[in-house]
Amino acid sequence: MLGKLLKYDLKALGRVLLPVQLGALVVGVIATFVLTATIRFTGDSYDYYGSSGTEMLGSSIAGFSILAVFLLSVVLFSSFLVTLLLIARHFNTNLMGDEGYLSFTLPVSAHEHLLSKVISGFIWSMINMLVICLSLGLLALFGTAYSGLINKDILELLSQGMQWIFDNGLGVLVIEYPFLAIISTIDTLLLIFACIVAGSVIATKHKIAAAVGLYFAVSLVLYSINSMAQGALIGLMGMDPAFLFSTIEPSIKEFLAFYQITILISLVISILTIVASYAFSHYALSNRLNLE
Amino acid sequence: MAVVLECQGLTKSYGTLSALNNVTLSVPSGRIVGLLGPNGSGKTTLIKLAAGLLTPTQGSVKVCGYEPGVESKAKVSYLPERTYLNAWMKVSDCIGMFSSFYSDFDRPAAMDMLARLRIPLDAQIKTLSKGTKEKVQLVLVMSRRAELYLLDEPIAGVDPAARDDILRTIVQNYNRNASIIISTHLIADVEPVLDDFILLHYGNIAACASVASMREQGNMSLDRYFREAFSVR
Numbered sequence: 001m002l003g004k005l006l007k008y009d010l011k012a013l014g015r016v017l018l019p020v021q022l023g024a025l026v027v028g029v030i031a032t033f034v035l036t037a038t039i040r041f042t043g044d045s046y047d048y049y050g051s052s053g054t055e056m057l058g059s060s061i062a063g064f065s066i067l068a069v070f071l072l073s074v075v076l077f078s079s080f081l082v083t084l085l086l087i088a089r090h091f092n093t094n095l096m097g098d099e100g101y102l103s104f105t106l107p108v109s110a111h112e113h114l115l116s117k118v119i120s121g122f123i124w125s126m127i128n129m130l131v132i133c134l135s136l137g138l139l140a141l142f143g144t145a146y147s148g149l150i151n152k153d154i155l156e157l158l159s160q161g162m163q164w165i166f167d168n169g170l171g172v173l174v175i176e177y178p179f180l181a182i183i184s185t186i187d188t189l190l191l192i193f194a195c196i197v198a199g200s201v202i203a204t205k206h207k208i209a210a211a212v213g214l215y216f217a218v219s220l221v222l223y224s225i226n227s228m229a230q231g232a233l234i235g236l237m238g239m240d241p242a243f244l245f246s247t248i249e250p251s252i253k254e255f256l257a258f259y260q261i262t263i264l265i266s267l268v269i270s271i272l273t274i275v276a277s278y279a280f281s282h283y284a285l286s287n288r289l290n291l292e
Numbered sequence: 293m294a295v296v297l298e299c300q301g302l303t304k305s306y307g308t309l310s311a312l313n314n315v316t317l318s319v320p321s322g323r324i325v326g327l328l329g330p331n332g333s334g335k336t337t338l339i340k341l342a343a344g345l346l347t348p349t350q351g352s353v354k355v356c357g358y359e360p361g362v363e364s365k366a367k368v369s370y371l372p373e374r375t376y377l378n379a380w381m382k383v384s385d386c387i388g389m390f391s392s393f394y395s396d397f398d399r400p401a402a403m404d405m406l407a408r409l410r411i412p413l414d415a416q417i418k419t420l421s422k423g424t425k426e427k428v429q430l431v432l433v434m435s436r437r438a439e440l441y442l443l444d445e446p447i448a449g450v451d452p453a454a455r456d457d458i459l460r461t462i463v464q465n466y467n468r469n470a471s472i473i474i475s476t477h478l479i480a481d482v483e484p485v486l487d488d489f490i491l492l493h494y495g496n497i498a499a500c501a502s503v504a505s506m507r508e509q510g511n512m513s514l515d516r517y518f519r520e521a522f523s524v525r
Contacts, residue, residue, distance in 0.1 A: 106393045106394075
């Protein structure tokens with residue numbers, strides 16, 4: 001039954017999320033085109049008029065480029081928020097709203113409902129991440145090219161950066177950060193779902209407002225716990241994180257140890273949030289369901 | 293006869309308001325039961341508890357021996373009083389969905405009923421009128437070979453001519469070994485098809501009997517009995 005549910009959840013989400021991702025990608029392509037065109041135009045003008053004659057034209061073109069990059073950033077960030085909001089809305093309408101009258105009369109367990117929503121939401125969140133990375137990648141590689149198709153300097157910089165990371169034994173971060181991003185996405189989705197379920201169990205009116213309030217309150221608490229745990233652990237290990245706020249050059253060893261701790265604590269909190277959110281949602285959907 | 297629905301001391305409260313109060317009843321298989329009562333008497337609450345959409349405050353409800361869960365939901369065919377289909381789906385998508393999730397769904401019967409009611413398969417749910425949406429849901433629900441049909445106000449939103457259509461669809465298409473519980477306050481329309489009735493008032497069972505025995509005892513129709521019992525004097 002999980003496969004069947006997943007098919008319908010992916011289809012329902014795809015209807016609203018595919019246009020969002022395509023829109024973000026199209027804006028990414030346009031921004032790339034605008035940036036590379038303005039950069040090339042500025043370069044040509046310099047050749048033709050000399051640097052002093054093109055100062056005004058150059059600055060207005062630079063302004064235009066900055067605007068294109070700024071708008072792309074806004075669009076990509078909005079696509080991230082809209083993706084999360086639409087996943088949350090689908091959960092709410094499909095389980096807690098009128099469609100719940102069908103969903104909860106299907107011969108399907110609460111586990112299958114929850115898993116289907118988490119997996120479908122996760123797949124679409126990852127697609128959104130891919131779209132954001134792709135748009136930024138396009139902009140960096142093609143949008144900043146003065147001549148030719150690709151800005152080879154960026155590729156060179158990327159390769160040098162990776163080389164430096166691996167040469168200094170920081171390769172583990174390259175694996176840990178994407179892993180943390182995946183776990184954090186699942187944690188975010190499940191926390192949103194748990195708050196929607198809690199909102200509809202606790203509140204008799206304004207259930208969505210209750211869910212939103214609950215989400216921000218729990219997030220704040222989790223963030224505070226994360227910060228305190230990091231501070232406590234760093235203190236216990238006798239580390240000095242002053243290098244983060246000053247110009248003191250940290251040793252690679254210090255740098256790695258610090259980030260390992262932040263990743264470890266975030267990971268533990270995320271996993272605990274996943275377990276608690278899932279357990280609560282499952283309990284409430286199985287034992288406290290009251291569709292109005 | 294096997295019992296398809298059994299309630300023991302079933303109570304549902306919302307804060308201090310009691311929607312259903314200590315209801316004990318059992319419905320055997322092979323009966324068409326009218327769940328009657330004025331607005332707010334607890335009809336929908338009882339049906340939603342049996343369908344597993346509400347959690348009892350006290351007491352228990354069992355369908356074919358199972359508490360509401362995966363097993364009971366495979367045996368219950370439930371028609372809510374609202375539209376529960378995805379608005380963007382086509383009628384054919386809904387047929388596909390029901391046949392995919394319910395092993396007892398009779399697809400040819402559904403296609404036949406839709407054709408008779410002249411409902412196009414490629415129409416999107418959101419483009420249909422309220423009455424037609426209700427008919428699509430009724431077709432989906434009655435095309436299952438379920439053991440218990442729970443129909444909440446199936447004729448409330450349609451015109452009198454369509455009511456006959458819907459009642460005919462219900463009576464002609466249900467699994468004969470199953471029972472149907474029809475909740476309604478339009479008693480005169482459903483009375484001809486009922487075997488038994490349960491009369492709810494303020495969340496309590498006011499009466500529970502066969503329609504035939506009531507006619508014999510009181511020499512009056514169920515509709516008239518209802519009107520006299522709940523008339524405002």
